[in-house]
Amino acid sequence: MKEFINYMADPIRSFPIMTILYILMMKYYRIIGTKKFAIGAVVASLPVVAWFCMDANFRAIILWPDNIPINIIIILIAWLTWYSLYRCAQNDARIEKGECPIEATPENREKVWTWPNLVYTELMCMIGATVFLVVWAIIFKAPLEEPANPTWAPNPAKAPWYFLGLQEMLVYFDPWMAGVVLPGIIVVGLMAIPYIDTNPKGNGYFTIKERPLAMWMFMYGWLVLWIYLIIVGTFLRGPNWTFYGPFEYWDFHKVVSEYNVNLSEFLWIKWLNMPMPGNIVLREILGIILTVAYIVVIPLWSAKTKWGKKIIENTGQIRYYIFIFLLLGMTSLPIKMVLRWLFSLKYIIALPEWELNL
Amino acid sequence: MSDESKKQLNRREFFSFVTVGWVAFTSAVAGLASLAFRYSYPNVTFDPEMDFIAGFPADYEEGVDERWKNGFGVWMVKQEGKLVALSNICTHLGCVPNWLPAELKFKCPCHGSGYYMNGINFEGPAPRPLERYKIALTPEGKIKVDKTKIYRYEKGQWDHPDSYLSV
Incomplete structure (x- = not known):
């Protein structure tokens, strides 16, 4: 059983599983968003967690001081995701019956004073957070290590936990993409949401039914492409950034065989049986064509479809193209991951001469 | 007034x-x-020197020598009659890979890039091979490694006579 879980936890298998679980969760949110389901899930998961914790290797990973915040966020995110689904299910049932969302009922629209209602709560939260951090600092030591040495790196060398999703992304992308372009798109894209999304539905209340596209997209990016990758980077990546199952001992000499190949090598050497051309643009021509098709042809083509026409009608051309560009940026990550796993594809465009790889 | x-x-x-x-x-x-x-400029820098004398060519055995790694960030690799000074900076994001003698490869702890003994990348996200530094003999017959001069494989610079020593 433990062997099987180790085997299934490899991102090659756990990423599709998480995607499927995510789709099921969003599809059956009315079943999941009930109190019965929540109690059932907690009761069912307690013995499983207890059984997991019997394993010394698993305990060593989750009780490592750096990883404890991530245990806490997993619990918090599970709770918050369930809670929002619960509120969505409630509201959607009401909307179907022709009632207003719970947040719009007269008793919930009552106004209160900032002082004392808000400021007092904020003060209490500040005190609570300070106490929490002080206690945390006393319990979990953060000792000074030896002076920084530019010629030595710890193994595994891990970023702070909130960046581990990015570090996991870097396994599949050039540092320019995963370190600069994609994080930039994430930040700019999140800031752009209020300007792109002009639909007033869902403002101030929970709903999935009225905003299916927005909810499905955002929750996928958040839960699967961000939280799941943080969990993988934290718990399942050991020395040499090799994958280790949750019950696996972090053996420094775990042998992994991997040989990554660029698309240009596939094209010229494997498929055309030719030496690589000297001209680097000609060498990477297939990758360049595919990339241009991905970021130019897909938006233009999708604007002609029924789905695209509807969004353009509601929001306008410019908003639509910005939206589709952000969406393609997001989907480039799962596409690249799957290509790496299936074909050991390293880069679609590889121009190391120009420090540019996609 | x-x-x-x-x-x-x-x-x-x-x-x-x-x-x-x-x-x-x-x-x-x-x-x-x-x-x-x-x-914004430090008073004292602990940066390794950019060039150093690395003993005599006869000091090195076939394979990877790690004696200058911690001081200068250089691996001396002797293979097929050539002695080269290989940079220990990963070409993906600049971490410091480790030499794994059992697997005969350099492996980066940050994102799992792997390189063969000669510095060619083969696994993980590293886009290009490790860089070589200029290596030359002094008049006394000692090896001098100059880290200010870099030779990159993908630019065809590994054929340059300064990028290796014939031993």
């Missing part, structure tokens, strides 16, 4: 006050900015 208006500044006094004040303000800001700029 009444007493009231004598207490007030006239135009000429006003401008001289403003000029003095502005000059003082500007020089204070410039002084602070130059201090801040100076502060």
Whole structure:
């Protein structure tokens, strides 16, 4: 059983599983968003967690001081995701019956004073957070290590936990993409949401039914492409950034065989049986064509479809193209991951001469 | 002129006050900015030297030699009659890979890039091979490694006579 879980936890298998679980969760949110389901899930998961914790290797990973915040966020995110689904299910049932969302009922629209209602709560939260951090600092030591040495790196060398999703992304992308372009798109894209999304539905209340596209997209990016990758980077990546199952001992000499190949090598050497051309643009021509098709042809083509026409009608051309560009940026990550796993594809465009790889 | 208006500044006094004040303000800001700029440079650097003498060619056995890794960030690799000075900076994001003697490869702890003994990348996200540094013999027959000169495989520079020593 433990062997099987180790085997299934490899991102090659756990990423599709998480995607499927995510789709099921969003599809059956009315079943999941009930109190019965929540109690059932907690009761069912307690013995499983207890059984997991019997394993010394698993305990060593989750009780490592750096990883404890991530245990806490997993619990918090599970709770918050369930809670929002619960509120969505409630509201959607009401909307179907022709009632207003719970947040719009007269008793919930009552106004209160900032002082004392808000400021007092904020003060209490500040005190609570300070106490929490002080206690945390006393319990979990953060000792000074030896002076920084530019010629030595710890193994595994891990970023702070909130960046581990990015570090996991870097396994599949050039540092320019995963370190600069994609994080930039994430930040700019999140800031752009209020300007792109002009639909007033869902403002101030929970709903999935009225905003299916927005909810499905955002929750996928958040839960699967961000939280799941943080969990993988934290718990399942050991020395040499090799994958280790949750019950696996972090053996420094775990042998992994991997040989990554660029698309240009596939094209010229494997498929055309030719030496690589000297001209680097000609060498990477297939990758360049595919990339241009991905970021130019897909938006233009999708604007002609029924789905695209509807969004353009509601929001306008410019908003639509910005939206589709952000969406393609997001989907480039799962596409690249799957290509790496299936074909050991390293880069679609590889121009190391120009420090540019996609 | 009444007493009231004598207490007030006239135009000429006003401008001289403003000029003095502005000059003082500007020089204070410039002084602070130059201090801040100076502060961004360390007083003492612990950077490794950019060139060093690495003993005699006969000191090295076939394979990877790690004696200069911690001091200078260089692996000396002797293979197929060539001795090269290989950079220990991963070409993906600049971490420091480890030499795994059992697997005969360099493996980066940050994102799992792997390189063969000769520095060619084969696994993980590394886009290009490890860089070689200039290596030459001094008149006494000692090896001199110069890290300011870099030879990159993908640019065809590994054929350059300064990028290796024939041993």
